[in-house]
Amino acid sequence: MSCLCLLLAAWLFGQEPAWQLNDQFGRPHSSAELVGRPVLIIAGGAAAAKTFDAWIDAILASFGGSAASRPFTVVGIADIGNAPRIVHPLIRLRLPRDRHRPVLVDPNGTVSKTLRIERATSNQLVLARDGTVLLHLRGIPVDSSGVRRIVEQLRVAVRGTSADSAR
Numbered sequence: 001m002s003c004l005c006l007l008l009a010a011w012l013f014g015q016e017p018a019w020q021l022n023d024q025f026g027r028p029h030s031s032a033e034l035v036g037r038p039v040l041i042i043a044g045g046a047a048a049a050k051t052f053d054a055w056i057d058a059i060l061a062s063f064g065g066s067a068a069s070r071p072f073t074v075v076g077i078a079d080i081g082n083a084p085r086i087v088h089p090l091i092r093l094r095l096p097r098d099r100h101r102p103v104l105v106d107p108n109g110t111v112s113k114t115l116r117i118e119r120a121t122s123n124q125l126v127l128a129r130d131g132t133v134l135l136h137l138r139g140i141p142v143d144s145s146g147v148r149r150i151v152e153q154l155r156v157a158v159r160g161t162s163a164d165s166a167r
Helices: 002-013 048-061 085-094 110-115 144-159
Strands: 020-023 028-030 039-045 073-079 103-106 123-127 133-138
Touching: 020 103, 039 048, 039 110, 039 144, 048 073, 048 144, 073 110, 085 103, 103 110, 123 144, 133 144
Parallel strands: 039 073, 073 103
Antiparallel strands: 020 028, 039 123, 123 133
């Protein structure tokens, strides 16, 4: 796990962005955008992208629902590395269409491999300001138990304390 933290810290705090991905609208985003704020990542393969909005809506409701009341960054990542390149544009069109909720398209699965995203299921990660993974859930349904665990770790990240000291 510490190796993963070092990799995340390197790409979060390095001078050059460690990665750059386009969102579902073709807008570029880089790792540099995630520096200094807690981050909620909802990720998975293209099929898992169908749960992005449900997860984000449920979690944001605990923080007042609006972007202004959200003290963390929300990022979706769709790992489409196993799909033939010719269908990538079609997959991109099927991703959520809310311009305020970017879903970054990972065409080669590079970022997903770094974050240990499981393509076949929905993944939820909470990162502290320094890139430390506070929580990584895989394959759980959008329910109050999962949302509660994520919200708890987001609050830890917003306060800036470590997961261990919060217990």
